[in-house]
Amino acid sequence: MEAILFSTIFTAALGYPYYRITRPKPVYIDDEPTSREIRQSPEYRAWRNAVLRRDNFQCVYCKATDNLEAHHIYSFASFPHLRFDTMNGLTVCRYHHTLTPNYGSKEKAFSQQIINS
Ligand SMILES: [Zn+2]
Numbered sequence: 001m002e003a004i005l006f007s008t009i010f011t012a013a014l015g016y017p018y019y020r021i022t023r024p025k026p027v028y029i030d031d032e033p034t035s036r037e038i039r040q041s042p043e044y045r046a047w048r049n050a051v052l053r054r055d056n057f058q059c060v061y062c063k064a065t066d067n068l069e070a071h072h073i074y075s076f077a078s079f080p081h082l083r084f085d086t087m088n089g090l091t092v093c094r095y096h097h098t099l100t101p102n103y104g105s106k107e108k109a110f111s112q113q114i115i116n117s
Helices: 002-014 033-039 042-054 094-098 104-116
Strands: 068-072 089-093
Touching: 033 042, 042 068, 042 089, 068 094, 089 094
Parallel strands: none
Antiparallel strands: 068 089
């Protein structure tokens, strides 16, 4: 009730609704639509297959042959010029992918460190 009252007063005073200020800005994660499109492209699939083939379809850490993923040593998001470079790829199982230094939320800090060095 207090919030509604405050909102009404705010709107009256400034001429635009309170929610426009309090509503949080959308947060975009790294995997935005364009990046998702790239990951579904034939070029990306060719890169992934080339990396897996070179590593004999085995995780380079544990030799697992299931749930294989192609890891970008230099992150997909921050090093676009290396996205399709097979030398920048490493075959890893899903588990070992999560342990790589730039996986998921670790990406930004990892890349910043490289860019600043
Ligand atoms: Zn593994």
